[in-house]
Amino acid sequence: MNDRSTCTCHDISIDVFRRASQSGAHNVKTCFKAIGCLPKCNNCIPMVRSVLAEFSERTLPAQTTVADTVATSNASHQRGYP
Numbered sequence: 001m002n003d004r005s006t007c008t009c010h011d012i013s014i015d016v017f018r019r020a021s022q023s024g025a026h027n028v029k030t031c032f033k034a035i036g037c038l039p040k041c042n043n044c045i046p047m048v049r050s051v052l053a054e055f056s057e058r059t060l061p062a063q064t065t066v067a068d069t070v071a072t073s074n075a076s077h078q079r080g081y082p
């Protein structure tokens with residue numbers, strides 16, 4: 001676990017990155033872009049990635065397996081659906 005909670009180059013707290021993520025930033029580049037700067041030393045990138053992962057885990061639906069998808073597709077075909 002990365003215990004960094006600030007981008008020291010820009011003095012940006014983890015909460016600012018969280019808000020950027022909640023506003024639609026989906027990767028490191030878009031996160032910094034939403035804040036209005038670019039990474040300099042990249043030491044905070046693991047922290048930004050952990051923020052993005054936190055947010056995606058909370059918002060994405062549970063993943064289905066290929067087997068689930070095939071079973072659903074087969075069931076639809078058996079019922080005559082395309």
Ligand code: FES
Pocket residue numbers: 006007008009010038039040041042043044045
């Ligand atoms: S600590 Fe964030 S770019 Fe350097």
